Amino acid sequence: MTNSSSGAPWRVAVTGGTSGLGLALVEAFAARGDKVAFVARHADKVAATARRIEGSHGIVGDVSKKEDTHAIALQIGVALGGLDVLIHNASSLGPVPLALLADTECEDFEAALATNLLGPFRLTRALLGLLSASARENAAQGTRSLVVNVTSDAGITPYAGWGAYGVSKAALGHMSRIWDEELRAHGVAVVAVDPGDMDTPMHATALPEADPATLKRPRDAAREIVERIARERIVGGIGSSA
């Protein structure tokens, strides 16, 4: 899909853009000609990714840290000059190796909640002004702004050993539905998207014995998400009651 078929370039921010699905999303947006900023913690990987993907802008930050929130939001606004689509993709597994809840340290549970739930909450709040400004700018074209929360089937199915991660993703899914109700009047839609089991470093860490050949390519999951965004941004499109 290119912008020749879908209108003006989007201004997109992706958390966790140096690996797996996030990296594939940054590549997909850059290939469409969109303006894309991404966030990750390791400065060397952020710089290398930004150098490699022309038109992308790398931001070093940790979404799990409250004190990083406004610096990340400010850099997104400056780099993109506004914001149409915000994707919360960065994630923590909690305890590694995965552990039963009875064996999960409180700190590991907190890390999963901080990255997968509180980070998206704080960064969405910090960027609401830009998202609603974009919605006002684009209302005449019938386009709304969008927040995409990347969830997982572990947030629905109670897999043993996936407690901290699963609880955080379940909460992220429900937070998506509540944000969506609350922001609809401002032209901002919020959706939760499960990309499916993918061949990524996170998957290899969680399930080292899995055969990568049986897993989805991050590139394919990214393409599906880009297509979903295009549909969701249309006022009156799927998931829309506006």
Ligand SMILES: NC(=O)c1ccc[n+]([C@@H]2O[C@H](COP(=O)([O-])OP(=O)(O)OC[C@H]3O[C@@H](n4cnc5c(N)ncnc54)[C@H](OP(=O)(O)O)[C@@H]3O)[C@@H](O)[C@H]2O)c1
């Ligand atoms: N892989 C799967 O099979 C699968 C299945 C269902 C759902 N998902 C979801 O898909 C999303 C992407 O997963 P993935 O497998 O692509 O992960 P991944 O390969 O481990 O990549 C994670 C990315 O997030 C960044 N990151 C991690 N913690 C961060 C933090 N606190 N602040 C900022 N950036 C952070 C990492 O860079 P740094 O380490 O440099 O920060 C990296 O760029 C996640 O939300 C995951 O839950 C994955």
